[in-house]
Every structure is written in structure tokens, then in C-alpha cells.
Amino acid sequence: MRRPARLIAAGTLALALAAGGCGHPAPDAGAAGIQDGPAVRLDRLTRLDVRVAEVAWRLARANADLCPVSHQRAGWTLQSASQYGAELRPLAEARFGLNGDLPGVVAAPVGSPASEAGLAPGDLIVAVNGEALSRGEAGAAESYDGLAANSTRLDAALAAGPVTLKVRRDGRERDVALRPVLACAYPTQVEVTGTFRSRADGRHIFISDGMANLAENDDELAFVLAHELAHAVLEHRTQPDVVGVRGGLNWAISMRRGLSLSSEADADRMGLFLLTRAEFDPSRAMEFLTSWATVDEGAGGPQFNAGGIYQSADGRRRALQPVLEDIASRKAAGRPLIP
Ligand SMILES: [Zn+2]
Structure with a gap:
């Protein structure tokens, strides 16, 4: 998965797109949300991530045979502390156990390999097939690049078949076996x-x-x-x-x-x-x-x-x-x- 840095979460409109897409822009549509506190915004964003992940996974899984590009996938949606701006990052770290660029599970859709393997929101993936993922630099500026690099490594491992992940939950690490399934690769x-x-x-x-x-x-x-x-x-x-x-x-x-x-x-x-x-x-x-x-x-x-x-x-x-x-x-x- 890839995701732009959460700039709006940090209080800036810089990411608002200039044009395009299948819908009409309505620039004032989300303005009310910006006045809310960080905890409220983080909760709202997380709920939306989970809801979209559930529906997207069902579509990707059911239509794997029609998609020009389908891959072995886990179905999860990942996030990292480094995506967040200074305002929300401490909250995201505390709430989800996030750490630097390491991928944290924000959604494990029902029926997905991630869910079947017992992964849940709040799990942090620290290694795949015995190889540590990169935490990146401590206190690095808001960026999506580190998570993208880790996601690429995870995707490459999944493409080859079942994987063993090292997962940190509540400070304790354990090995998790995950068997990916074919799904549209978008x-x-x-x-x-x-x-x-x-x-x-x-x-x-x-x-x-x-x-x-x-x-x-x-x-x-x-x-x-x-x-x-x-x-x-x-x-x-x-x-x-x-x-x-x-x-x-x-x-x-x-x-x-x-x-x-x-x-x-x-x-x-x-x-x-x-x-x-x-x-x-x-x-x-x-x-x-x-x-x-x-x-x-x-x-x-x-x-x-x-x-x-x-x-x-x-x-x-x-x-x-x-x-x-x-x-x-x-x-x-x-x-x-x-x-
Ligand atoms: Zn369209």
C-alpha cells in the first residue's frame, strides 16, 4: 500500500489536489473537521481507513480474475508514525504502538489473510521472514517514503507465498504465519x-x-x-x-x-x-x-x-x-x- 503523508492531519491544506478524479471538488466539505482536536480527527480518520479497507478488500478479492494485475496480498492497510505530522504523531504512536517507519496495521479486513492470521489494528510489523524492517531515523520529518520502502519489501515477500512476520503487540513480539491470497493489486x-x-x-x-x-x-x-x-x-x-x-x-x-x-x-x-x-x-x-x-x-x-x-x-x-x-x-x- 502507499499513502501520502497526512499533511491535513498536521493542519495544512497543502495536499488538497488541484484537479482531477471522478467527482467534483467541494473545497469546504471537510472544513468543519479541521477545528476538531487531534484525538477526534485521529479517531475519525482511523474509522474511515477501516471502513474503506473492508469494502476495498471485498472488491479486490472477488474480482481478482478480472483485474489485469493481481497479486498475492495480505489485505491489510498499513500506516507508520513517520507519516504523521508533529501534532498527531505522539497520539498515533501511543494509540497504535507505531514506531518510526515500521508498518503498523490500521485495518485487517474480515476474511483477509491478515485477519485470518490474527493480526489486528495496533500490531506493529518489525520483520518479515527473519529480516528486520527499517525503523528509519528517529524524529525524522513527516514523510511517507520509509513506510513505502517497508511496504515494498513486504509485498515482495508476499508475492513469493506464505510469510512469517515478527509482530509487536503491547510491547511483546511473536511470530505470525500469514498465507496471502490472490487479489486485485490496487x-x-x-x-x-x-x-x-x-x-x-x-x-x-x-x-x-x-x-x-x-x-x-x-x-x-x-x-x-x-x-x-x-x-x-x-x-x-x-x-x-x-x-x-x-x-x-x-x-x-x-x-x-x-x-x-x-x-x-x-x-x-x-x-x-x-x-x-x-x-x-x-x-x-x-x-x-x-x-x-x-x-x-x-x-x-x-x-x-x-x-x-x-x-x-x-x-x-x-x-x-x-x-x-x-x-x-x-x-x-x-x-x-x-x-
Ligand atoms: Zn471515473
Whole structure:
């Protein structure tokens, strides 16, 4: 997994993206949260991480056969102390037992290899197959790089099959055997931007805190995440542009080049199949689009949307109605749910 440093958690809006993604920015959407204290913000962020991880894992697991890139995965979401800014870091260390760049489990979704192995939030992974992971420099500045390097080592070990992890919980270390399973290889991250946006860059799926909170239940959340997974399945993005996440402008340009109105409609359609295969309810997509339209109007004024490639919520609902009927008839007839 990869995740940008939690800059907003540290009280800055620097990470708020300039443009792009499958949704309209609403810059004031998360503003209320910034006034809350660190403990409240950390709790809210953690709950969102867990909720998104649960839904994303079901989608990744159920659709491994359709994804162009699937890997042996553990299903966990990891974090590190070094991701956090100075304000939240002591709290995150105390609450989750985090230490420098070492990966800590923030979510171990139900049914995932991580959960089956007994891992739980608060566990710190200190070694894999007898090799110590790097703690990094004590007191290093807020950065995601150290965790990324450790995650890469874990992913490489998992790709080769079952692993033995050394895990620290409540100050005590133990060995944990974990047997990974095949799942779509697009880790999902929550971005704290206060906007309503989700996106896929060909390697990862991102959902903003605003968008995740807008989803009233897991079926609605699955609609957003499955739409992004569909972009990956349909290989709409072949250029990983993680660098562009910070740049904004380059990223917006590559969005225009890589996507079109028809690819959005294709992703909506494919997304409904993907979420149905993961046993979510596809009909809730309609309700989500209604909520989304309400919020968008509420934001007021013209919305910059990366080249105007998005249909209205009404248009998307109309386009999805026959897809829902198609899916229902396939299910009724016992035909495969392959678009
Ligand atoms: Zn899209």
C-alpha cells in the first residue's frame, strides 16, 4: 500500500489536489473537521481507513480474475508514525504502538489473510521472514517514503507465498504465519482533502474523506470504489502518475488525455458488475448518485472538473438503469456476472 503523508492531519491544506478524479471538488466539505482536536480527527480518520479497507478488500478479492494485475496480498492497510505530522504523531504512536517507519496495521479486513492470521489494528510489523524492517531515523520529518520502502519489501515477500512476520503487540513480539491470497493489486487509500473525489492512477485507488463520508453504507461506498477499480480493470490508465498527485497540473493534463466521457460511462457499468460480484447491492448506486448531486449543488458556483468529462448524476443514473436490469436478469438466470 502507499499513502501520502497526512499533511491535513498536521493542519495544512497543502495536499488538497488541484484537479482531477471522478467527482467534483467541494473545497469546504471537510472544513468543519479541521477545528476538531487531534484525538477526534485521529479517531475519525482511523474509522474511515477501516471502513474503506473492508469494502476495498471485498472488491479486490472477488474480482481478482478480472483485474489485469493481481497479486498475492495480505489485505491489510498499513500506516507508520513517520507519516504523521508533529501534532498527531505522539497520539498515533501511543494509540497504535507505531514506531518510526515500521508498518503498523490500521485495518485487517474480515476474511483477509491478515485477519485470518490474527493480526489486528495496533500490531506493529518489525520483520518479515527473519529480516528486520527499517525503523528509519528517529524524529525524522513527516514523510511517507520509509513506510513505502517497508511496504515494498513486504509485498515482495508476499508475492513469493506464505510469510512469517515478527509482530509487536503491547510491547511483546511473536511470530505470525500469514498465507496471502490472490487479489486485485490496487491498494486503496483515503486522502484527507475535504473534497468529494475518488480516482485511480493505474496502480492505486484513492478516495477522499469527503467522498467516503458521503457514502451512507457499504453498498454506496462500494459503488465509488468499484467505479475506480473498473478504470483499472478496463486499463484506462496505463501511465502511473503518482508524482503528479503533488503537481496537480500535470496530473490534470494526463487525466484529459487518458479519460473520456465514454470511459466514465464504461467504468460506471463495469463497476456495477464488480460490486455485484463482491455481493454488494448494485441498486444503491442510484441513491448514492442522488446524494452526490445534492452535495454538488450545495457547494454552489461552477465546479472545475478536470476538463468537463463527467456526466451529470441524472445522466449517470439513466445510463445505469439498463445495467441494473441486465445484472438482475443474469443473476435470476444463473448466468455469469461478467460484463
Ligand atoms: Zn471515473
